[in-house]
Amino acid sequence: MVGGGVSGLSTAVKLSRRGHAVTVLERDDTPMPESADQAFFWDRRGAPQVRHSHAFLARLVGLLRENEPDVLDMLVAAGATEMPFGQDLPPTMVDFSPQPDDHELTMLTCRRTTFEWVLRRAVLNDGRVRFRTGVGVNGLTHEPHPSGLPRITGVRMEDGSQLNADLVVVAGGRRSTLPEWLSDIGVGPVPEFSEDTGIVYASRFYRLKPGHTYPPRLGPIGGDLGYIKYGVFVGDNDTFSITLATPTDDSELRTRLADPAVFDEAARQLVATAPYLDGRAEPLVSEVYVMAGLLNRHREYVVDGRPLVLGMLPVGDAVVCTNPLYGRGCSTGYWGAHLMSEAIDAHADDLQALAVEYDAAIGREIMPWYRAGVEQDAEARRVASRMLSGEDPDTDTSDPKTFMRSVLREGLLPALRSDQVVLRAFMRNLNLLSSPDAMMKDPEVMNRVFAIWQDRENRPPEIPMGPRRRREFLELLPA
Ligand SMILES: Cc1cc2nc3c(=O)[nH]c(=O)nc-3n(C[C@H](O)[C@H](O)[C@H](O)COP(=O)(O)OP(=O)(O)OC[C@H]3O[C@@H](n4cnc5c(N)ncnc54)[C@H](O)[C@@H]3O)c2cc1C
Numbered sequence: 001m002v003g004g005g006v007s008g009l010s011t012a013v014k015l016s017r018r019g020h021a022v023t024v025l026e027r028d029d030t031p032m033p034e035s036a037d038q039a040f041f042w043d044r045r046g047a048p049q050v051r052h053s054h055a056f057l058a059r060l061v062g063l064l065r066e067n068e069p070d071v072l073d074m075l076v077a078a079g080a081t082e083m084p085f086g087q088d089l090p091p092t093m094v095d096f097s098p099q100p101d102d103h104e105l106t107m108l109t110c111r112r113t114t115f116e117w118v119l120r121r122a123v124l125n126d127g128r129v130r131f132r133t134g135v136g137v138n139g140l141t142h143e144p145h146p147s148g149l150p151r152i153t154g155v156r157m158e159d160g161s162q163l164n165a166d167l168v169v170v171a172g173g174r175r176s177t178l179p180e181w182l183s184d185i186g187v188g189p190v191p192e193f194s195e196d197t198g199i200v201y202a203s204r205f206y207r208l209k210p211g212h213t214y215p216p217r218l219g220p221i222g223g224d225l226g227y228i229k230y231g232v233f234v235g236d237n238d239t240f241s242i243t244l245a246t247p248t249d250d251s252e253l254r255t256r257l258a259d260p261a262v263f264d265e266a267a268r269q270l271v272a273t274a275p276y277l278d279g280r281a282e283p284l285v286s287e288v289y290v291m292a293g294l295l296n297r298h299r300e301y302v303v304d305g306r307p308l309v310l311g312m313l314p315v316g317d318a319v320v321c322t323n324p325l326y327g328r329g330c331s332t333g334y335w336g337a338h339l340m341s342e343a344i345d346a347h348a349d350d351l352q353a354l355a356v357e358y359d360a361a362i363g364r365e366i367m368p369w370y371r372a373g374v375e376q377d378a379e380a381r382r383v384a385s386r387m388l389s390g391e392d393p394d395t396d397t398s399d400p401k402t403f404m405r406s407v408l409r410e411g412l413l414p415a416l417r418s419d420q421v422v423l424r425a426f427m428r429n430l431n432l433l434s435s436p437d438a439m440m441k442d443p444e445v446m447n448r449v450f451a452i453w454q455d456r457e458n459r460p461p462e463i464p465m466g467p468r469r470r471r472e473f474l475e476l477l478p479a
Contacts, residue, residue, distance in 0.1 A: 001025065001169045002137045002155060005047045007316025007333035008171030009119040013068060014341040015169075016128040023163065024123070025155065029134025032120065036078045036110075036236055039117035040205070040284065047116075047173055051289045052203040053233040053243040054112035055327030056080075058105050058431035060334050067338065071122045072108075078118050079236030080110035085427060088217040092417045105427055110236035111205070115330065135159075140168065140181045145310055147352055150187055152311035167351075168312045169340070171333075176318035179299065187308050194297040195374055197323040198381035199229065199245040201291045202257045204264070205284040206276070208238040215275035219417060220465075222272060224380065227387045227470035228253065229325060232273045239284060240276060242267045245325060247384035248292070253474065262477050263288045269476050270466040296374050297321040298367070307355035313340055320366055322373050331432055332366050339365060372436035387470050410462060411453030422448050 001008045004026030016022045028046040033039040044050045061082065064072040076082065085105035086098055108115075123129045136158035145151035154164035170178050179190040208214065214234055222231030229245040244266055246254045256262045260283065267273040298320050301308050316333035339361040347354035379401060386393045394402055415422040425445045428434040439445055467473040 001171055003046075003171035003173055003176070003316075003318070004028075004120065004131065004133070005171060005173050005316065005333075006116055006119065006330045007173075007318070007337055008169070009116065009123050010334040010337035011169050011171060011315055011340060012123050012129050012131075013071065013119070013126070014337050015344065016123070016126055017068075018341060018345065020344075021130075022128070023130040023132065023165070025135040025137055025157070025163070026131070026133045027136040027158075032124070033117060036114040036117060039113040040111060040239075042113055042117070044113070044116075046175075049291060049324065050112045050116060051205070052112070052201055052291055052324065053231060053241040054115065054330060055233060056108035056110065056115060057327060057331040058085075058107050058427075058433055060331035061106050061108050062104055062433075063334060063338055068122070071119065074122055075108065075110060075115065075118045078110070078114055080108050080114060080118075081234070081236070083107045083109055085424070089423075090218055090417045093420060093423065094418075096420050099424065102424075104433060105424070105431060107431065109234040111239060111241070112330070114236045137172075138177075138181070139184055140309075140312065142185050142309070145351075147310065149307060149352070150185060150309045151351070152309050166311070167344075170312065170314045170318050171316050172318050174295065174297070174317040174321045176314070178314060178318055182308060185309075190308065191300040191303060192297065193299075194295050195377065196248060197294045197296055197325070197377050198248050198384060199294060199323070199325065200248055200254050201243055201245050201289075201294065201324060202254070202263060203241050203243040203289045203291075204260065204267075204287075205235070205239060205241045206281040207284050208240075208281050212280040214240065215278075215280070220272060220413070223465050225270075225466050225468070225473075226383045226393065227473065228266075228466075229380075230267070230270050230273055230466070232267075232276055240281070242273050242276065247381070247388060249385065250388055250470075253470070254290070256474075256477060258288050258290050260286055260288050265477050266473070269473060271463070272465060294324060295321055296323055296370065296377060298370055302355055302359035305356060307352060307359070310351040310355065313355065313358055315340055319362065320370050322370055323377055326369075326373055326376075328369055328373070328432065332369065335432075336362060336366060368436050369432060390471070392469075407449065407453050410456040411449040413462065414459075415449050415452045419448050419452070421445060 001012055001024040004024045012022045012024050028044055030043040033042050085102045137155045138158050139156035140152050141154045142150040142152050152168050156162050182188045231243050233241050244257055268277050315336045322328050340358050343354050343358040383393045396402055422445055425439045429439050
């Protein structure tokens, strides 16, 4: 296993528990922290996103509950909270009645560092996995195979040593250089599809002061004003984080939000985040963490039904990397590990069938979410760039997207506060439990959304979730 992040650890847990001998090679060479709080300060420079807000979706929680319930128990013991659907509903949701499959809709809240720390403890506790830190891999070894495809036989390490393996799993994350390793052995090019998400992340972490609680949930915990996207994420052990994401091209806003005082004031201007910064909490660290270079990227390791190599499978961000805003990466990484373990169960003796079957499973289950995200990002980038140039994108009524934005703002958003059928469908979508287009294709759900949209003139206008215009927002921030 190359890489000991979420996907590498998930795959290690699954394969070792099926009786395979697993060695994880992780380049970051830092001691295992003693507690969740210490893990927050873990030196994980190989995965710098660990100190950004992370959502853990119901798809992931369900897979854990079904397959590794002890890991879920360890997470809860470390301070993570399971958030079942129906708990913490807005007070405007008056007609709520639980449904039989609501238990599937449980999310988990904790810091990403806590999640990974617990996963690593589970792997180490098992005693069946060799976990080597401070070991960077920089290439693959191979031999000919009767199929004519190169057969990967192991990895080369940065210190010049080699390790042989029946199967090499590459879980090197978004910065994985697997295509170069393949090129070094004469394989490729690896087809790659990549698009900038158009955003830069800024996150700040806080802890509730003693005796204080999280504010009650009165509406959505995140949203998009076009010029800024925002969200607040409850963590473990009384922590929470706020993320503000700015368009890549908006260097003014991005630079200003890197200042902690400006960041906090910005969060106080947004309806969803303001109650968290009313004096009930203090920063966990002074720093605002900023991360750019956020890509949607898919790399194809099986082309036209034929694997590029045998004996190597990529997992997690190394194969499909998605916009962090949708909070899917850890869930799809874990899900990918699950799909891989099923493919290995079915085809342990046939490397070609294994690669094809695993690739097909990723294509079937995970790629639709990747494609949906790419499409959504293209529209968000278009709106953001118009707002940056001072335009109001909603004045162009000839644009069908203007109509759709109005339906979202004045149909979907109020429906999420008052209609349990719409909220349930939305949450199933958000949590990767339905197909990306399931909600749009459900006539009952869409009829309910449109009915609320059509009634928009008969109720007070929607309360804006923050300043409508970028310039207005900027003027509210400290100089
Ligand atoms: C800002 C941000 C916010 C995010 N928010 C969310 C969220 O809310 N919810 C969510 O589910 N996902 C989120 N994601 C995505 C999520 O973090 C990733 O999808 C997830 O970390 C992928 O796990 P991975 O194991 O594939 O890669 P990583 O976690 O990046 O791990 C890769 C590991 O491989 C190691 N490595 C790399 N190369 C080598 C090598 N050559 N030799 C040895 N070791 C190597 C690295 O050191 C690292 O430890 C976010 C991502 C970002 C950037």
